[in-house]
Amino acid sequence: MPADATRLLTLRPEGLYCPEGDFHIDPTRPVARALITHGHADHARAGHGAVLASAQTLDIMAIRYGEGFAGTRQVAEGTVTLGGVEVRFHPAGHVLGSCQIEVRAGGVNAVVSGDYSRVPNPACAPFEPVPCDLFVTEATFALPVFHHPPPGEEIARLLASVQAFPERAHLIGAYALGKAQRVIMLLRQAGHDAPIYIHGALQRLCDYHLEQGIPLGDLRPATMDKAEAKALRGAVVIAPPSAFASPWVQRFADPVIAFASGWMQIRARARQRGVELPLVISDHVDWPDLTRTLRELNPGEFWITHGRDDALMRWADLEQRRAKPLHLVGYEDEVE
Structure with missing residues (x-):
């Protein structure tokens, strides 16, 4: 992976932060500018100065928190430029309006997947694989025992x-x-x-x-x-x-x-x-779909937000893949 790919994102007490674009992704505390992957309460909180999200996620946040949930809100359409960073939203297959957030600058890109699923969900758009240099994934069901039935x-x-x-x-x-x-x-x-x-x-x-x-x-x-x-x-x-x-x-x-x-x-x-x-009905990737996604995207490095990062780190070691656990506090495992 190019040496500067990890400069796109860093970790702050509020959560993932993009220094060049001056925004947070799914922050756990109120911030000046937040990009939100989906409407579950552990990812979408009220009180931010500005929120950029899919139209459906913005609607869901308004339903849950009231129309004044943020200072300003913007629908993510096409490519949005923030500072020197290009941002695009891609379907995550998790819930209605859920998206992965792609951050691109200097010829490299990172994708923050939020929560996601590879199983077709009739209530939302399917997951879209986005090739990337850095992939940020959940690990809710990151144990080989989790192989969800159809x-x-x-x-x-x-x-x-x-x-x-x-x-x-x-x-x-x-x-x-x-x-x-x-x-x-x-x-x-x-x-x-x-x-x-x-x-x-x-x-x-x-x-x-x-x-x-x-x-x-x-x-x-x-x-x-x-x-x-x-x-x-x-x-x-x-x-x-x-x-x-x-x-x-x-x-x-x-x-x-x-x-x-x-x-x-x-x-x-x-x-x-x-x-x-x-x-056994889940809106998250199980172990086979999680590891299949990582192999399919083949990023130079992947980071783990929350869940069973110990097992996934062991898998990364066996596969000789670069990985890092973030231990993000505030995200829950398949709850709102």
Whole structure:
């Protein structure tokens, strides 16, 4: 790798910083200028002086934080020049509006991937491989044990359970941005045309996906009283994980508790959460896709933001690849 490629990015207490362009990427504290990869709260925070992001990410931040979430905001379109740096946004395949951020100057480039997935996601644009000299990656599921099954197989297990237990509602824990809409779309692709009931915390973001032309089908509020909830036998109900620790869940009579997450591959986690039907559905790369991406892009060096960097550093050593863990504080593993 050219010696000056790593000069494009450095690490500050606020997070990744580009000195030549004078901006941060996904900073964990308010800064003067922030470039945001996607709308999850561990990457997109309020209070920055200026924000540059995809139009959908800006909309999602406004939904979550209010219209005044930043001093100014700019939609990332084409090439944007900041200082002496060219910046381009490329799809990341993670959630609606998610992007990788490419930074280019002096004939070299770096790509900050944010969170990303190589598995087709009907709720967002697919990951776009961008050749680069420096690649900044997550490592949420960076252990060889994490080999996620095809999402369609997990949805088939869900629908088989719905058919086997028609007298019980199926309550699915799914995060409000991305996972909930993905589960809904996967159900629709599998031919499940029945109404799907959603917790109130999911309503606005589901409405936004509908506004963006993503066909989620017949969605109905799961805000009924206890008597009405008991009538939802055989229905699919989606709620954020926090709802399962609230009185809301008690209105359902003997529901099947499910949870959609890459972590459900670890059965002990499912048991700890009282999950009867673990659904291994992730919006992050698993071990095979993570290592395949690194081999495909073949950057001169890669940096690891968070996750299981120990295993990935060992892999890099065996592959004779240059790598560095950043130990970024403030990013979470598949949560909002």
